[in-house]
Amino acid sequence: MIKVVIGGQLNKQAIEKQIREMGGDKIEVIVKSDLDAVMAIKNNQADYYVGACETGSGGALAMALALLGRDNCVSLSSPSTMKSTNEIEAEVYSGKIAFGFTAPSSKNVLNDLIPALLNKNLG
Known part of the structure; x- marks a missing residue:
């Protein structure tokens, strides 16, 4: 089982619902404040952080960038683009553990991100 914490500023409940539906009993999902979510990663209480905001990096990833470092974080979408x-x-398999994205793209991003996390960890 993998553990995902949800931080960020927007759509936390919708993100939680989608991850639970996609992951079933293979994913444990917990919604927290940004700081608590990132600290769960730092303290090995969770495996991955996801968060959404308007830009995909500011409110979604600011705390993760500050405490986990840029090498562990990636923005998967911005207001004008979304990674394929x-x-x-590739970001998942490169070892990234904190993922930010825009609120409007969250459904599409999670449709790619959650299977990648499951395949990498439970494959």
Whole structure:
């Protein structure tokens, strides 16, 4: 089982619902404040962080960038672009553990991100 914490500023409940539906009993999902979510990653209480905001990096990833470092974080979408399925998979397999995206793109991003996380960890 993998553990995903949800931080960020927007759509937390919708993100939680979609991850639960996609992951079933293979994913444990917890909604927290940004700081608590990132600290769960730092303290090995969770495996991955996801968050949404208007830009895909500001409110979604600011705390993760500050505490986990840029090498562990990636923005998967911005207001004008979204990474492709292959690019999202590559970010997962490169070792990224914190993922930010825009609120409007969250459904599409999660449709690529969650299977990639499951395949990498439970494959």
